[in-house]
Amino acid sequence: MILFAAIKLPPRTTKRLVKEQKGVSGARWSDADKLHITLGYFGEVDDDRAEILDEELARKPLPSLEIELRGAGHFGKAEPHAIWIGVAPNPALTRLHEHCKNAARRAGIQMEKRLYRPHVTLAYLKPxxxxxxxxxxxxxxxxxxxxxxxxxxxxxxSSHRKVNGPNIYRMEASYPLIGRAE
Structure with missing residues (x-):
């Protein structure tokens, strides 16, 4: 199964983003329930490694954090393929991403090596x-x-491919962030 770790957005923020999803022909706007900030994309993971990953993600509770969304952009230089809303720079969010990377490494999962650029994908673009x-x-x-x-x-x-239409996401586990950072 395909796995990724993510932060869900508050309902008020989601509603605000959905109102902005307009004005670009060729955009396949993400459904409200799919708007999130990815912390780590683990890719195709077998059941045994998924169980280890779950244990590793839960092993060390981290403090809660505050996030702000800021600005907009797109991915794809020669041919744009996605439109996003940015996340303001945040050291606590970077630590949470690193926690996910380390958990994947300990579970024997090779994560993508791309630079982490936290964002919310609003739409995927047709060619x-x-x-x-x-x-x-x-x-x-x-x-x-x-x-x-x-x-x-x-x-x-987990993300499950459909023949037509967007993938189906299913929540597999949740991990509390305890208290506040000092």
Whole structure:
């Protein structure tokens, strides 16, 4: 099964993001229940390694943190393939990502080596989506900001492919973030 660790967004933030999902033809906007901040993408994982990963993610509770969303952009230089809302720089979020990477390593799971750029994927783009509409969207949301919101747990999700339409996500486990960082 395909696994990833993520933070769910508060309902108020999700509603605000859904209202912004417009104005780009060729965009397949993410459903509200799929909006999240990925902490670690583990890829295809067998049941035994998934069980070890679960134990490793739960092993050391980390403190809660606050996150702010800020700005917009897209992935794909030559051919844009996704539109995102950014996450303000946050050392506590980086530590949580590192926790997920270390848990994967201890479980024998090779994670992708890409630089961690926390974001919320708003849409996946069809080939040849109009770049002028993408740029217009980014300009409209250049000053997008949320108030800080508390994150007191994160989740392990499985992703199941469908023949047509978006993947189905299922929550496999939750991990509390205890107390506040000093």
């Amino acid at each position: 040849f989506s109009p770049i002028d509409r993408i740029i217009s969207f980014e300009k409209r949301l250049a000053d997008f900001e949320t108030l800080p919101f508390l994150v007191d747990e994160f989740f392990l999700f």
